Amino acid sequence: MIYTVTFNPSLDYVVHMKTFTAGDINRAEQEMIYPGGKGINVSLVLGNLHIPSKMLGFIAGFTGREIERLAKANGGDTDFIVLDEGCSRINLKVSADDETAVNGMGPHIPEEKLQALLTQIDTLKAGDTLVLAGSISSDIPDDIYEQILKRLQGRGIRVVVDATGDLLKNVIKYKPFLIKPNNFELGELFSVDLHTDEEITVCAKQLQAMGARNVLVSLGGDGALLLGEDGQVYRRQSPNGTLVNSVGAGDSMVAGFLAGFEASKGDLNEALKMGISAGSASAFHEWLATEDDIKEVYAAL
Ligand SMILES: Nc1ncnc2c1ncn2[C@@H]1O[C@H](COP(=O)(O)OP(=O)(O)OP(=O)(O)O)[C@@H](O)[C@H]1O
Numbered sequence: 475m476i477y478t479v480t481f482n483p484s485l486d487y488v489v490h491m492k493t494f495t496a497g498d499i500n501r502a503e504q505e506m507i508y509p510g511g512k513g514i515n516v517s518l519v520l521g522n523l524h525i526p527s528k529m530l531g532f533i534a535g536f537t538g539r540e541i542e543r544l545a546k547a548n549g550g551d552t553d554f555i556v557l558d559e560g561c562s563r564i565n566l567k568v569s570a571d572d573e574t575a576v577n578g579m580g581p582h583i584p585e586e587k588l589q590a591l592l593t594q595i596d597t598l599k600a601g602d603t604l605v606l607a608g609s610i611s612s613d614i615p616d617d618i619y620e621q622i623l624k625r626l627q628g629r630g631i632r633v634v635v636d637a638t639g640d641l642l643k644n645v646i647k648y649k650p651f652l653i654k655p656n657n658f659e660l661g662e663l664f665s666v667d668l669h670t671d672e673e674i675t676v677c678a679k680q681l682q683a684m685g686a687r688n689v690l691v692s693l694g695g696d697g698a699l700l701l702g703e704d705g706q707v708y709r710r711q712s713p714n715g716t717l718v719n720s721v722g723a724g725d726s727m728v729a730g731f732l733a734g735f736e737a738s739k740g741d742l743n744e745a746l747k748m749g750i751s752a753g754s755a756s757a758f759h760e761w762l763a764t765e766d767d768i769k770e771v772y773a774a775l
């Protein structure tokens with residue numbers, strides 16, 4: 475079974491307009507509300523590919539109830555912990571000549587609720603996969619992902635981490651199965667700007683030397699580079715297509731990778747191909763890719 479954890483779920487309020495001007499009143503020409511947060515997105519795309527998963531994390535208030543309702547309405551299986559106070563955040567995504575986002579802060583998570591999540595995670599069994607994805611609210615200790623990996627050590631659970639900065643850096647020594655920084659996030663870890671595949675590979679190799687098993691570096695419209703646990707570098711370009719909304723493309727890529735890895739019984743080239751197919755299919759559509767969207771991109775790769 476796959477479990478995804480989203481510490482800070484969101485309602486994604488996506489507005490489209492031709493141009494966006496900072497400091498001015500901008501009027502939307504199209505608007506949508508989606509359940510958001512990286513783990514939730516991973517689960518939804520897995521579900522679209524008929525792979526069961528359970529969404530864990532924290533929700534609060536009317537926004538939290540709506541996140542859960544929308545997640546379930548889109549086929550999600552949820553076991554969120556409900557906070558007694560506050561509201562889950564609303565993340566504004568502006569899609570215009572460029573994409574701009576304002577991500578909210580999210581509610582305070584009391585210690586006993588955090589412990590309740592850890593207790594849920596303790597029930598995972600050997601062979602399960604745990605996806606830790608997204609940011610955490612500021613009152614949660616920033617070694618929380620590390621604490622979780624430490625608890626799971628030696629229990630045969632495959633862990634995927636899609637996070638940035640210290641949240642990511644601190645887990646690597648616990649040998650996560652997969653990490654998926656984008657090239658910018660990878661560069662940030664080493665305080666460098668990455669431009670070429672060679673530069674990206676050097677940094678990915680450092681993360682692998684520190685413990686990460688598979689390092690999947692997403693490159694937006696340029697595809698992705700995978701440093702596999704077999705030591706090989708796999709590289710694929712994104713297919714051509716029209717970008718509609720890239721929110722969740724990275725999460726879709728994680729879901730596609732896991733789906734491809736399972737279906738091919740561990741073929742990393744196939745996992746990367748499915749990852750790119752799902753990521754690009756989501757980028758080419760208004761929201762997360764469906765199975766048909768993914769199949770169409772896969773066939774063109
Ligand atoms: N403009 C694009 N054209 C084609 N494919 C894209 C585009 N943007 C993203 N993708 C696909 O999605 C994958 C992940 O994208 P990206 O590198 O932007 O991830 P990310 O930064 O984690 O995204 P996000 O945080 O928005 O989910 C890429 O490797 C690619 O397959």
Ligand SMILES: O=P(O)(O)OC[C@@]1(O)O[C@H](CO)[C@@H](O)[C@@H]1O
Pocket residue numbers: 482484486509510511512515565577607608609610721722723724725
């Ligand atoms: O603030 P975080 O947790 O880093 O990212 C949250 C978020 O931007 O990530 C998803 C796309 O990847 C969106 O659904 C959501 O709004």
